[in-house]
Amino acid sequence: xxxxxxxxxxxxxxxxxxxxxxxxxxxxxxxxxxxxxxxxxxxxxxxxxxxxxxxxxxxxxxxxxxxxxxxxxxxxxxxxxxxxxxxxxxxxxxxxxxxxxxxxxxxxxxxxxxxxxxxxxxxxxxxxxxxxxxxxxxxxxxxxxxxxxxxxxxxxxxxxxxxxxxxxxxxxxxxxxxxxxxxxxxxxxxxxxxxxxxxxxxxxxxxxxxxxxxxxxxxxxxxxxxxxxxxxxxxxxxxxxxxxxxxxxxxxxxxxxxxxxxxxxxxxxxxxxxxxxxxxxxxxxxxxxxxxxxxxxxxxxxxxxxxxxxxxxxxxxxxxxxxxxxxxxxxxxxxxxxxxxxxxxxxxxxxxxxxxxxxxxxxxxxxxxxxxxxxxxxxxxxxxxxxx
Numbered sequence: 310x311x312x313x314x315x316x317x318x319x320x321x322x323x324x325x326x327x328x329x330x331x332x333x334x335x336x337x338x339x340x341x342x343x344x345x346x347x348x349x350x351x352x353x354x355x356x357x358x359x360x361x362x363x364x365x366x367x368x369x370x371x372x373x374x375x376x377x378x379x380x381x382x383x384x385x386x387x388x389x390x391x392x393x394x395x396x397x398x399x400x401x402x403x404x405x406x407x408x409x410x411x412x413x414x415x416x417x418x419x420x421x422x423x424x425x426x427x428x429x430x431x432x433x434x435x436x437x438x439x440x441x442x443x444x445x446x447x448x449x450x451x452x453x454x455x456x457x458x459x460x461x462x463x464x465x466x467x468x469x470x471x472x473x474x475x476x477x478x479x480x481x482x483x484x485x486x487x488x489x490x491x492x493x494x495x496x497x498x499x500x501x502x503x504x505x506x507x508x509x510x511x512x513x514x515x516x517x518x519x520x521x522x523x524x525x526x527x528x529x530x531x532x533x534x535x536x537x538x539x540x541x542x543x544x545x546x547x548x549x550x551x552x553x554x555x556x557x558x559x560x561x562x563x564x565x566x567x568x569x570x571x572x573x574x575x576x577x578x579x580x581x582x583x584x585x586x587x588x589x590x591x592x593x594x595x596x597x598x599x600x601x602x603x604x605x606x607x608x609x610x611x612x613x614x615x616x617x618x619x620x621x622x623x624x625x626x627x628x629x630x631x632x633x634x635x636x637x638x639x640x641x642x643x644x645x646x647x648x649x650x651x652x653x654x655x656x657x658x659x660x661x662x663x664x665x666x667x668x669x670x671x672x673x674x675x676x677x678x679x680x681x682x683x684x685x686x687x688x689x690x691x692x693x694x695x696x697x
Contacts, residue, residue, distance in 0.1 A: 318345055319389070321363040326387045334387040334408050337401060337516075346390040346413040346457070352465050358416045359390060361487060366409070366494040369549050372556075373498070377692050382407070386501070388494065390416075392457050395449035396593060398493050400500035401516035402507040409497040410516070411490075414450045417464040419489045422446060422589060423482035424471040430653040432481065432585075433568070433646050438653045445596050446656055477568075484566045488586035491553055492546050499545030504689025505538045511689070518606075535606040537679045540616050547620040550587075554579050576629055577636065580621050581643035587617060588647035591658075598659040601667040611661050612671050618644055 318331060326334075335345060348359035366388045374382045386407045393412035401408045426432070450463045473479050500506050500517055509517055517538075555576070557563050569578035595610025603609040618640050625636040648658055661668075 319348060319363065321360060321367065322387065322389055325367050327384045330385055330387045330406055333403055333406050334389060337403055337408060338391055338410055343391040343393055346392045348390060351461055355465055355468055358420055362416060362490040362494060363388065365491055365553065369495060369553055370498055379691060392460055394452050394460060397518060398497050399516040399518055400497040400506045402510045407501045407506065409494065411494065413460055415493060416490055417450065417467055419486040420482065421467045421471050423485045424473055426650060426654045427478040427482050428471065428473045430650055432650050435646060435649050436653065437649065442655045443657050444655055446593060448593065480566050481568060485586045488583055489590050492550055492587045492590060495546035495549035496542045498549065499542030500538065502545060502691045503541050504686045507689040508686045532604055532606060533678050534682060536608045537675055539607050539613065540675060543613055543617050544620045547617055550583050551624050554583060577625060577631060577639050580625055581639055584618060584621050584640050584643040585647045588644055592651045592656065595659045596657065599661065601661055602671040608675065610659065611668065615668065615672050
């Protein structure tokens, strides 16, 4: 590896994957004209917004590889930010190497979103918006050309301009953004683990593009299969989020930072906050959607929300043994509080109101299709999840 390449990598990734893996990652994404985004040169406070998820991503991946007895995989996996200005993430396999590329815009947009929202409204309230002024929160940084210096300036400007005055709001915004970014990275890990990216490569296709829905490709995996992949990756991400939150080194502080109710059941309260934070990822990508049963490589954000909240509920009931009715009420309340805050902030979560009858049919169809075709990519998975 050349010294020049090492100089443009981030200190987290320098310590973990092999030099060959980093070299291959750089080469793979250079064909899209993307290079590694060097967040070390950002404002020192903002840099942590990139370094922490980066560290968390590798920690989650390390723990999972150890759990399945495949610690050797870690040296052939690379997680990096790339100088992409849109809300995107990618999972790709390159023979026996595996890559996760997160756009430099993702942490910046999520942090800006939560900071701006907390400056405008009370986060955990069911109050409705009386005088809506609907607009679209941007899915990309406002940069005409992907020049690294301009990206850094845009990131710093957006974040610094929206910092709330109150300390508790600054902390809460940062922690909600942290959970949302963990979900994005964990979702990409799910694509690797389930073998989606490897099968994609075997078919001669490019990296699996996330997270924006409706991403069409001329040569692509069947839409229903691709949508099932997204649901699988979402469910996997929820499981990793649960593990991440409950193994957090400062879990007691996390409860305080996320304003969890002290007299409540802490594991339920933490999962409520996880549901809340992930909801904003879905709101962000679903702003222009109107079809519940959307065609394309991704299900509609509303369908994804249904599967994700169901997964949170199953973890709390099946694994932790909480009362199903109590858990259902708590998780659905968290999702509703998130949507009310989003609406009071002046945003709409798509335009699904007239077509809600399609939701149960679409969810059932995807669920049945997954059961029918799950064997098609079993041999590409890191672990065989399903037994006939």
